[in-house]
Amino acid sequence: MDHHSILRVVSKLLIPPIIVYALYVQWHGDFGPGGGFQAGVIFAVAFILYGLVFGVEAMTEVLPTSVIRVAMSLGVLIYAGTGFYALLVGHNFLDYESIGHGGHHAQEWGILLVELGVGITVASVMIGIFVAFASRTPKLKDEDW
Amino acid sequence: MIDLIAKNLPALQVVIPLMAAPVCAIFNRSRLAWLIAFVVAIASFAMSVALLGQTLDGGIISYHLGGWAPPIGIEYRVDVLNAFVLLIVSGIAVVTLPYAAKSVAQEIPREKQGFFYTAFLLCLTGLLGVTITGDAFNVFVFLEISSLSTYALVATGAERNRRALTAAYNYLIMGTVGATFFVIGLGLLYMATGTLNMADLAHQITLRGDTRMLHMGFAFVLVGIGLKLAMFPLHLWLPNAYTFAPSAVSVFISATSTKVAVYVLLRFMFGIFGFDYAYQQSTLQYVLLPLALLAMFAASLVAVFQTDLKRMLAYSSIAQVGYMLLGTAFMTQTGVMATVIHLFNHAVTKATLFMVAGAFVYSVGSSKISELKGLGRIMPWTSAAFVVGGLSLIGIPLTVGFVSKWYLVQAALELGWWPVAAAIVLSSLIAIAYVWRIVEMLYLHSPSPDTKAKEAPLSMLVPMWILAAATVYFGTHAALTSAAASRAASTLISTSNIIWQ
Amino acid sequence: MQEVVLDLEFIIGHYNYWLFVILMMTGLYITVSRGNLIKKVVGLNLFQTSVFMLYISMGKIEGGTAPILTGDPNTVYSNPLPHVLILTAIVVGIATTALALALVVRIGEEFGSIEEDELIEIEHELDFAEESAEASPVPGQGDANKGEPGGK
Numbered sequence: 001m002d003h004h005s006i007l008r009v010v011s012k013l014l015i016p017p018i019i020v021y022a023l024y025v026q027w028h029g030d031f032g033p034g035g036g037f038q039a040g041v042i043f044a045v046a047f048i049l050y051g052l053v054f055g056v057e058a059m060t061e062v063l064p065t066s067v068i069r070v071a072m073s074l075g076v077l078i079y080a081g082t083g084f085y086a087l088l089v090g091h092n093f094l095d096y097e098s099i100g101h102g103g104h105h106a107q108e109w110g111i112l113l114v115e116l117g118v119g120i121t122v123a124s125v126m127i128g129i130f131v132a133f134a135s136r137t138p139k140l141k142d143e144d145w
Numbered sequence: 146m147i148d149l150i151a152k153n154l155p156a157l158q159v160v161i162p163l164m165a166a167p168v169c170a171i172f173n174r175s176r177l178a179w180l181i182a183f184v185v186a187i188a189s190f191a192m193s194v195a196l197l198g199q200t201l202d203g204g205i206i207s208y209h210l211g212g213w214a215p216p217i218g219i220e221y222r223v224d225v226l227n228a229f230v231l232l233i234v235s236g237i238a239v240v241t242l243p244y245a246a247k248s249v250a251q252e253i254p255r256e257k258q259g260f261f262y263t264a265f266l267l268c269l270t271g272l273l274g275v276t277i278t279g280d281a282f283n284v285f286v287f288l289e290i291s292s293l294s295t296y297a298l299v300a301t302g303a304e305r306n307r308r309a310l311t312a313a314y315n316y317l318i319m320g321t322v323g324a325t326f327f328v329i330g331l332g333l334l335y336m337a338t339g340t341l342n343m344a345d346l347a348h349q350i351t352l353r354g355d356t357r358m359l360h361m362g363f364a365f366v367l368v369g370i371g372l373k374l375a376m377f378p379l380h381l382w383l384p385n386a387y388t389f390a391p392s393a394v395s396v397f398i399s400a401t402s403t404k405v406a407v408y409v410l411l412r413f414m415f416g417i418f419g420f421d422y423a424y425q426q427s428t429l430q431y432v433l434l435p436l437a438l439l440a441m442f443a444a445s446l447v448a449v450f451q452t453d454l455k456r457m458l459a460y461s462s463i464a465q466v467g468y469m470l471l472g473t474a475f476m477t478q479t480g481v482m483a484t485v486i487h488l489f490n491h492a493v494t495k496a497t498l499f500m501v502a503g504a505f506v507y508s509v510g511s512s513k514i515s516e517l518k519g520l521g522r523i524m525p526w527t528s529a530a531f532v533v534g535g536l537s538l539i540g541i542p543l544t545v546g547f548v549s550k551w552y553l554v555q556a557a558l559e560l561g562w563w564p565v566a567a568a569i570v571l572s573s574l575i576a577i578a579y580v581w582r583i584v585e586m587l588y589l590h591s592p593s594p595d596t597k598a599k600e601a602p603l604s605m606l607v608p609m610w611i612l613a614a615a616t617v618y619f620g621t622h623a624a625l626t627s628a629a630a631s632r633a634a635s636t637l638i639s640t641s642n643i644i645w646q
Numbered sequence: 647m648q649e650v651v652l653d654l655e656f657i658i659g660h661y662n663y664w665l666f667v668i669l670m671m672t673g674l675y676i677t678v679s680r681g682n683l684i685k686k687v688v689g690l691n692l693f694q695t696s697v698f699m700l701y702i703s704m705g706k707i708e709g710g711t712a713p714i715l716t717g718d719p720n721t722v723y724s725n726p727l728p729h730v731l732i733l734t735a736i737v738v739g740i741a742t743t744a745l746a747l748a749l750v751v752r753i754g755e756e757f758g759s760i761e762e763d764e765l766i767e768i769e770h771e772l773d774f775a776e777e778s779a780e781a782s783p784v785p786g787q788g789d790a791n792k793g794e795p796g797g798k
Binding site: 181282285286289293296297300303307308310311313314317318321322324328329332337341533 | 670677697702728735741749760769
Binding site for chain 1: 164167168170208210632
């Protein structure tokens with residue numbers, strides 16, 4: 001448990017800025033470069049880094065797999081739900097015009113909502129893929145490699 | 146409310162299965178997931194019926210996603226051809242799901258069934274999306290949604306036979322290579338025309354004339370889709386994938402995924418490049434036609450020597466794809482119509498036959514031909530359904546198989562291609578050989594005394610017989626399907642009336 | 647008679663296409679020729695990446711900046727559409743890779759090998775075992791092709 005202390009300290013320092021940066025990319029995405037895909041991946045990186053350094057078990061304590069599974073679906077539902085809301089109030093599917101006060105206001109809120117959905121799904125899918133691979137006990141022993 | 150639904154039918158057709166899939170994943174309860182999937186399938190079937198009803202008179206529904214007008218925004222464009230294919234896909238989904246309940250419960254562990262239906266719904270979403278969209282890049286995205294979920298679905302067969310894994314892997318590699326070729330083709334088309342909307346693509350191609358870039362784009366799209374639809378030399382992924390997939394998956398993908406790929410090919414060849422595109426004409430005549438003929442004979446011959454029922458049916462599917470491509474290669478209205486009608490007819494026939502194979506797997510535990518001895522007496526209903534499906538595969542009158550072959554032969558004769566017409570009839574004779582092998586095994590042998598097989602449960606027999614009845618009904622009332630198919634063909638041709646200098 | 651010259655400017659001017667072709671062919675070759683299933687996936691990735699390059703270089707306009715509104719009407723923007731398309735294609739690529747690797751992990755567990763030639767051999771043996779089992783039915787043979795119970 002003593003080794004890799006540099007890794008542990010550095011990653012502990014790095015993880016909070018990574019998450020903050022992910023949020024920046026997420027919320028900045030409506031009028032600058034960024035958006036859900038990129039933010040989701042960066043967000044996932046923070047957790048994957050934590051999982052790599054402290055072990056997958058420690059990571060799934062922070063973010064249980066059941067939460068990951070629900071989050072994956074939730075993101076898609078937010079995205080599709082935004083589109084569905086537009087449809088219910090009489091516009092075409094995903095027409096942002098129906099949200100908020102219309103015009104630019106609507107477009108900003110529309111894209112933020114949709115990108116939020118994308119971000120949640122991408123982040124949880126990335127973490128989910130990592131957990132799925134990392135939590136399998138390898139059948140090969142170290143000396144077989 | 147009704148008004149709202151009617152206005153947004155094209156979007157709902159795709160969005161409802163898409164939204165249902167994550168709901169299934171959240172709950173991950175097998176019964177609930179099945180129920181959701183079934184309700185959604187019925188809903189999308191109802192919607193596709195409504196869409197077909199609206200477009201049957203030649204109308205075109207154009208739906209603008211997000212309210213953005215076509216060449217810029219994504220457009221869902223429904224005409225008779227789309228609506229017809231939508232009807233096939235959602236109809237097969239509706240009959241597959243009741244059938245799947247029992248067979249999935251047996252073949253897939255309980256904790257994975259929720260995810261199984263999630264993947265099933267995603268596959269349905271993808272197939273419906275490919276069919277309905279009017280945007281070329283959107284086709285790629287939906288094609289990959291359906292393909293990725295199909296790979297996963299095929300791999301779930303690993304519980305029964307671990308070879309499903311290698312089958313899924315090979316399918317994945319070849320499918321992805323195909324999809325990537327398709328994207329390269331789209332990229333080249335975009336470079337040549339500056340648009341991705343299909344209708345606008347056709348328009349721009351007319352304006353700008355033929356270029357080498359267009360040739361390249363056409364070739365890449367053809368090869369890419371060729372891999373997806375198992376065009377003869379590119380079919381290697383298909384037999385194993387169909388053989389080792391769980392029964393319900395075999396039924397669904399054999400009846401829908403290659404059909405949708407054929408639809409994409411039709412749409413690209415005739416909807417975008419047009420009937421009179423010279424480069425396409427020569428490609429079809431000198432490449433597609435020989436390959437289609439080869440597929441009809443080679444794949445049928447290989448099917449004769451198979452020892453496994455599901456694998457035999459898989460090879461027969463490759464041969465049937467050959468018939469569809471043959472109709473396309475004629476480049477006449479009758480030819481296209483024969484292809485479209487064969488899409489429907491083959492979907493119904495093959496789904497019946499794979500349901501029979503799945504029922505044998507359910508009660509015998511294997512689809513090996515040698516283990517089907519004498520089952521005609523133990524499982525009379527299942528075996529009788531096989532006979533009906535088999536007759537249709539051969540093309541005996543009163544079944545749908547006859548209708549498609551009739552139009553194919555007619556199309557060949559219209560062009561005066563006697564040898565091709567003869568080849569269609571000859572290749573049907575090979576079908577007699579492989580169907581007879583099974584029938585002989587079922588009826589002319591006595592069952593092994595220690596067999597524990599019994600008739601398949603009602604939830605499997607009913608869907609099977611609905612489809613078997615459909616093969617006969619649409620075989621005797623061919624006017625219904627042929628009217629839709631001929632409208633579809635003429636719409637496709639009228640939209641592709643591009644004047645080439 | 648027209649003189650055939652090597653149009654160097656044309657060749658150099660289209661360097662992005664040459665890179666695309668080289669990368670694409672490398673990827674396709676690796677996918678087809680390598681026997682190791684992981685290497686095949688790597689080749690497939692390379693193949694897909696080449697397409698991303700094709701699209702992205704296609705959207706570049708000489709002198710164009712990133713397509714973010716600057717407020718100046720004279721600004722030339724690069725075409726953002728190919729980038730957006732490729733974002734989607736990248737996500738598809740990730741999904742494909744993850745699924746492929748998951749399958750490879752399962753194949754490795756079930757068959758004990760991820761080399762294609764060894765897998766083909768194992769599958770041939772399975773076929774043979776099934777056929778000989780037909781000739782003389784051995785009780786319990788059905789369990790043999792169920793695979794190891796470990797894979798979940």
